[in-house]
Amino acid sequence: MKILVINAGSSSLKFQLYEMENESVLAKGKVERIGMDSAILSYEPTGKNEIRQVEEILEHTTAIRKVLDWLVHKEEGVLGSIKEIQAVGHRVVHGGESFSSSVVVDEDVKQEIKRLFDLAPLHNPAHLLGIHAVEANMPDVPQVVVFDTAFHQTMPSQSYLYPVPMVLYKKHKVRRYGFHGTSHAYVSDRAAKLMQRPLDELKLVTCHIGNGASCTAVLNGKSYDTSMGMTPLEGLMMGTRSGDIDPAIVPYTMGKEELTIGEVNSMLNKHSGLMAISGISSDMREIVQAMGTGDRSATLAFEMYEYRLRKYIGAYAAAMNGIDAIVFTAGVGENSADLRAAVCRKLTFLGLELDEEANERRSGEERRISTDSSKVQVWVIPTNEELVIARDTHQLISDRIDVV
Numbered sequence: 001m002k003i004l005v006i007n008a009g010s011s012s013l014k015f016q017l018y019e020m021e022n023e024s025v026l027a028k029g030k031v032e033r034i035g036m037d038s039a040i041l042s043y044e045p046t047g048k049n050e051i052r053q054v055e056e057i058l059e060h061t062t063a064i065r066k067v068l069d070w071l072v073h074k075e076e077g078v079l080g081s082i083k084e085i086q087a088v089g090h091r092v093v094h095g096g097e098s099f100s101s102s103v104v105v106d107e108d109v110k111q112e113i114k115r116l117f118d119l120a121p122l123h124n125p126a127h128l129l130g131i132h133a134v135e136a137n138m139p140d141v142p143q144v145v146v147f148d149t150a151f152h153q154t155m156p157s158q159s160y161l162y163p164v165p166m167v168l169y170k171k172h173k174v175r176r177y178g179f180h181g182t183s184h185a186y187v188s189d190r191a192a193k194l195m196q197r198p199l200d201e202l203k204l205v206t207c208h209i210g211n212g213a214s215c216t217a218v219l220n221g222k223s224y225d226t227s228m229g230m231t232p233l234e235g236l237m238m239g240t241r242s243g244d245i246d247p248a249i250v251p252y253t254m255g256k257e258e259l260t261i262g263e264v265n266s267m268l269n270k271h272s273g274l275m276a277i278s279g280i281s282s283d284m285r286e287i288v289q290a291m292g293t294g295d296r297s298a299t300l301a302f303e304m305y306e307y308r309l310r311k312y313i314g315a316y317a318a319a320m321n322g323i324d325a326i327v328f329t330a331g332v333g334e335n336s337a338d339l340r341a342a343v344c345r346k347l348t349f350l351g352l353e354l355d356e357e358a359n360e361r362r363s364g365e366e367r368r369i370s371t372d373s374s375k376v377q378v379w380v381i382p383t384n385e386e387l388v389i390a391r392d393t394h395q396l397i398s399d400r401i402d403v404v
């Protein structure tokens with residue numbers, strides 16, 4: 001079965017075409033700057049060079065049509081016909097409390113995604129555009145949605161409720177939802193397989209540290225607590241997001257600096273984190289480089305970032321009464337040996353011993369970076385959210401075919 005995986009943003013759209021027989025990627029690419037006369041479409045059939053085209057693409061339906069044209073292109077295509085695509089899987093950021101697993105798209109599902117626009121105003125509207133664009137181009141092909149929040153729906157109420165008036169939860173659904181769930185679920189599953197232990201007997205802390213960053217306490221295979229909250233702003237310090245701060249800073253700053261709600265939101269989401277403290281960049285590579293030249297602000301930014309992550313790992317060890325393994329994933333987690341070393345060197349009280357050489361080894365592969373005698377295993381596991389979306393889509397569509 002061939003499955004197209006789509007991650008639609010407001011002005012961009014990423015795609016991967018999977019052959020599920022061997023879970024291989026046949027082609028991938030993205031369309032950027034949708035809505036402009038100079039949109040960029042990049043298309044990469046596996047094993048061949050990337051093709052880039054700059055052209056007018058004013059909305060998502062056209063973007064999907066152009067992608068489909070490339071997939072069946074005479075020389076560069078990987079399909080004989082569009083009809084070979086049997087299903088499309090979409091990433092959807094917010095599933096609220098309605099979705100604790102992936103579902104096949106129908107009218108009710110679309111309505112529910114729309115109802116959740118309030119909770120994810122930057123993401124859900126774009127995902128719905130993507131779903132409609134596929135519908136317009138391939139009206140008979142079933143679609144599946146995979147939610148970033150779904151994995152975290154197992155959190156107990158003590159983890160997901162905030163200590164604020166209950167009316168806010170009852171009336172407005174103010175609670176912790178958590179994000180990056182597809183990634184936390186994938187790396188937990190891989191960690192158990194690599195450790196050769198049943199997932200439902202493990203206490204894991206999974207650290208998805210990329211541009212956005214979150215860590216999750218995964219207890220017996222289920223999300224028990226996670227650092228992101230009602231929105232992806234809470235928790236760890238990130239590239240441009242503050243993570244946890246005293247909520248009183250918001251009204252105080254609004255008063256002192258005469259900021260609007262929009263401005264304070266923008267300050268905390270786009271002008272905080274590594275960027276604000278270093279004054280250099282939100283990119284960990286540039287922070288580490290600047291530290292090498294003795295830059296004090298970059299060093300402070302790194303120290304704060306590492307300290308806040310380490311505190312969460314400690315908190316989750318307490319939450320689960322122990323940890324069997326810590327997993328690092330995503331851009332920084334997979335690539336920054338400096339960050340992993342800084343975190344692990346100060347977790348020796350847990351009986352954790354870092355294998356410094358394994359940690360430094362550059363490789364895009366799954367690997368253990370703790371010593372044989374370490375009481376807590378530490379793993380680097382590259383995430384693969386697209387594969388999870390393809391698998392869930394495959395599963396749901398196969399079940400449907402079986403029923404029919």
Ligand code: AMP
Binds near residue numbers: 239
């Ligand atoms: P992601 O959101 O998972 O794509 O992660 C993107 C982030 O990963 C970038 O902003 C970088 O800060 C970080 N990153 C990528 N490569 C490296 C590296 N070699 N060392 C440190 N950070 C890296």
